[in-house]
Amino acid sequence: MAIVRGHLNSSEALPVTPDQVTAEWCSDVLGCVVKDLKVIKTIHGTASKIILELIYADTTGQEFTLPDRVCVKGGFDTNILAMFPGLTTLYRREAEFYYYVAPLITVVRLPRAWYCGSDIANGQGIVVMDDLGSMGCTFGNPLEPWPVARVRAGVEQLAALHAETWAPKTTAGEEKNCFPWLAGGSTFPAMVLTLLEPEPWGRRFAEGERPPSVPDDMQDRERMRAAFQKLWAGSDPRYHCLVHGDAHLANTYITAEGEPGFLDWQGLAVGSAFDDVPYFIVGALTVADRREHEVGLVEHYLSTLAALxxxxxxxxxxxxxxxKHAMHGFMWALTDPRMQPNDVVFAMVERYTAAMVDHGTLALLEA
Structure with missing residues (x-):
């Protein structure tokens, strides 16, 4: 997967509001004169996505056929950034993924990235990529669990990512740092610890906001904090590779041919492969399907990992x-009510807490 253009840690400020994404800016980052553009829609969430239709002046001599529609993804919602300023780290991380990693992972299904940028001034990170919606793709929905066959195909994509980035060793047996730009580690622990503070915990576990499927023994804030910290402290380096970090259904897409892929690489980190595997399997299936097929899916992941x-x-x-890593999914029980609708949160929490009970996750971490 080739990157046409990219500039990380630029001294020039990148756009931070949708109106700053102009035809002139698109011309600059795509390297071809865009004489006009039309904003199809703007979608605000943890990150913002601006879907643009582009009209070019002249594409003669271009090495690649440039897209008529693109998705410009970054931090364009000033309100959410005011509430959560640390989100800029996630936007930069996704730009770094498409710049550094995407060209190296040949088996993983990804949208084409046309530009990856980050700046020093605002901490912004932007990716300009294909608009998958205009290419016949659909997007995963946490309220619509997948059939087992599709989850099996998704597991294969995670195995491909992990196999192609599994941590190599030096001749002395020490783990090499092949991704120095990831030296800061995962952004996940800091985010979870913030959500475990009394005020955000109180918002989520207030009457009417508390996910109904959370068992009584998981409503102890200090116990859950200790369990997460034990999970992170005990990360086994034997399983280290690049992980997606947030591999749930809302971060997936399905091609027109029915093949799944992963989006939203903002949680990318070097960590345990099992940050991804149970988090994806448990969240993608109904509780009943997970109980029946989980073992087979894990075995399929392991065989695919070795084969690749x-x-x-x-x-x-x-x-x-x-x-142990079924614990990862409890993050959904901490999600701020302003970030996700309750029907989505409640559905995901039901799947993850059921898995934690089935697997004795808390007892295993406390042993």
């Missing part, structure tokens, strides 16, 4: 690691 050049593990070797 990653290490070979038996399920028995990794099963406790899988059970």
């Amino acid at each position: 050049g990653g290490p070979r593990f038996a399920r028995g070797e990794v099963w406790d690691e899988y059970r």
Whole structure:
């Protein structure tokens, strides 16, 4: 996957509001004169996505056929940035993923990125990529669990990512740092610890906002904080690779041919492969389907990982690691009510807390 243009840590400020994404700016980052553009829609969420239709002056001599529609993704919602200023780190991380990693992972299904940028002035990160919606793709919805066959295909995509980035070792057996720009580590722990503070915890667990499926023993804020900290402190380097970090259904798409892929690489980090595997499997299936097919899906992940050049593990070797990392999904029970609608939060929390109970996750972490 080739990147046409990109500039990280630029001294020139990138756009921070939708009106700053102009034809002139698009011309600059795409390297071809855009004489006009039309904003199809703007979608605000954790990150903002601006869908543009572009009209070019002349594409003669261009190496690639430039897209008629693009998605410009970054931090364009001043209100959400005022509430959560640390989100700029996530926007930069996604730009870094498409700049550094996407050209290297040949098996992972990704939209084409046309420009990746970040700046020093605002901490902004922007990716200009294909508009998948105009290419016949649909997007995953947490309220619509997937059939087992599609989850199996999604597991194969995670195995491809992990196999192609599994942490290599030096001749002395020490883990190499092949991704120095990820030296800051995962953004996930800091975000979770913030959500575990009394005020945000109080908003989520207030009457009418508390997810109804959270068992009584998971409503102890200090206990859940300690469990997360134990999970992070015990990360086993044998399983380290690049992880997506937030591999749930809302961060997926399905091609016109029915093949799944992952989007929203803002949580990218070096970490345990099992940050991704149970988080995806548990969140993508109904509780009943997960209970029936989970073991087979984990075994399929492991066999695909080995077939694509990653290490070979038996399920028995990794099963406790899988059970521990079911904890990852409890993040949904902490989600600020302003970030996700309650029907989505409640559906996801039901799946993750059921898995934590089934796997004895808390007891395993506290042992």
